[in-house]
Amino acid sequence: MVYNIKDIKLLFRLSIAEFDYLETFYPEINMLINELARRSQIEILTSSYYDVILSLIPTHERASQVEKTTTYIRKHFSRKPRGLWFYNQVFNPTSIPVIGLCGLDYAVISTYNQISNSIEATKPFYTDEMGKDALIFPIDDRYSKLTSDLYNGTINLEKYLSECEKASKDTKGPISTIMLNMDQLMGTDGSSEVYKRIYDNLDGECTLPSIFIKENEIGKTHYLPTGLYGRDYNIGKSTSIKQIIYDNPMLSRNYGVVNMLRDVIRESKKTIDGRKNIDNLLMMASSSSLYFPNEYRTPSIQRNINHHACEIEATLSGITNATFPEETDVDFDRVKELLVMNKNGITYLNKKGAVISRYTVPSALFDLAFHSGDGLFSDSFIANGTTQANKNETRLVSQTYEITPLDKKNTDYFAKAPAINLGKIPVSLTKRYKFRQSNLILEVEIENLSDTKLKGYDYVNTINLALPVKCQCVCQEGEIDDGESITTQSILLSDKGCPFTVSIVLGESLPVSRTDFDVKTRTWLGDKSFYEYTQLRIQKQLSLEPYEVCRLSIGFRTEKRKEKHNDTTEQSAP
16 A cells, blocks of 8 residues: 555564564565665664563663664665664663664654553653653554454454544644554454555645654653553553563563573673674573563464573583573572583572473573473372372472582582471472483482371472473373373483473383473464473372381483474464
8 A cells, every 4th residue: 555655654663583584485575665665655663673672681782782673674675764663662761862872863652651551642752861862753542542452352343443534534733653553453354444544534644753853843841751651462460561570480580591691791701702692692582581471472482582592501501711600599589599500501400499490402402491380390299199280289399498519510419398297297308419411310309207107198290391392202101192191110202393302211110190281372363272381290109107218210311303303383282
């Protein structure tokens, strides 16, 4: 429509990942965008290169992110962007100086503040921060609300189109900045009609911000406070972006990991070779720490962006002079995690539950513990014969263990659980982790501390594996399907779509159950379920005489597949 009607103007924003996707699969669309930019009918907004939230990364990285995007757009579309778009419309006044520093003229953002449920402004204004000002073009919230209502199903298509048409007829004032969320529109057939209805009522009165600035003087000043603006996603009861991150275990861990890696790079910058490559990785990894979920997120997206953090960990762990902390609180729960280092990568041993909360597979740069489960090797006790859904299960994942390194290289750790009572009988639980390259050995000891026999309970060790795809789980006795249990001594998880295999060997034959977890996600094609992670539960029956000790050993190994594997595109659940 814009190409065929030369009076129409369009303000446009896509992520760099989307531009690259079009270049690979639909280059004619990028050619069309290039032609429209040449004809000055389209103005492309710049943004952070890896879709990071500018206010949550260091000041010097903000300009680098924007400049990288600006350079990309200038090279591919022969026009330098003049305006800035804040990713997911998360705004903080401390980002205002970036606009002038990057040679931009303005920023476009909704001024509907979800936190205060109010509209800050409706006309262009200047906002000031730290002696630097910037021109803001506020988005007309009427259209954003209608588009959001259509997406959420609170109004039908006919109502949406008629209300948008009415809003365009009722537009008053010198300028109204209309922006529609295409992600929210694409799921409804016929919604593209909205563009024609709006443009028909504008009577050729379209313009672009850069043209408006030249022809009009803007004298209004308004302070735009920190906020979560627009209606691109629903923040629920959150009152800040930090709260959204801290309330989500996956996001808070990513945020903490990237911040920790950033500190390591800064402290070791004089001794690290290839610093430029690491800085680029850090910029990409920032998206994994700050990419928060909305209606469109899937586990595959989260794992893909987490890949860059894994790559930095693997790179830095292989550098002799890189200085890592021995322990750090990466998930902001006020309980520190121990960093286990070797030349292949880093493993995070959490004092809470004595579980592995981050386990990188070096050959694939993939974190096996990256999911919403409890991590690897959590402990619990249940009554004989009960299921994992039993509410009386005693789970220790939230308990803080006492963990002690047993060697100078910090490859062996001894963990002791706090006091445990099964019924009225006190028991002791200790774990020993032995880290050996791509192998991990866990030894568990349970001791009856009373002069009364302990019976009627099972010990359960739970392994939550965030695999790239839903893998086959086989043993000598057969295949373990979702919801099934088999008594076995060794297990192999493997699939042609997975670049590595996971082997688990037990010291004795024990019942092992498998459960696959999915997450429901709204997509353009409707609500779908995507594979999230696989849970294995190893169960050992306890029958301990007074002061008797029970032992369980688990060998855990990851290995790169020797044959070629298919891509790891996320699989939908049946």
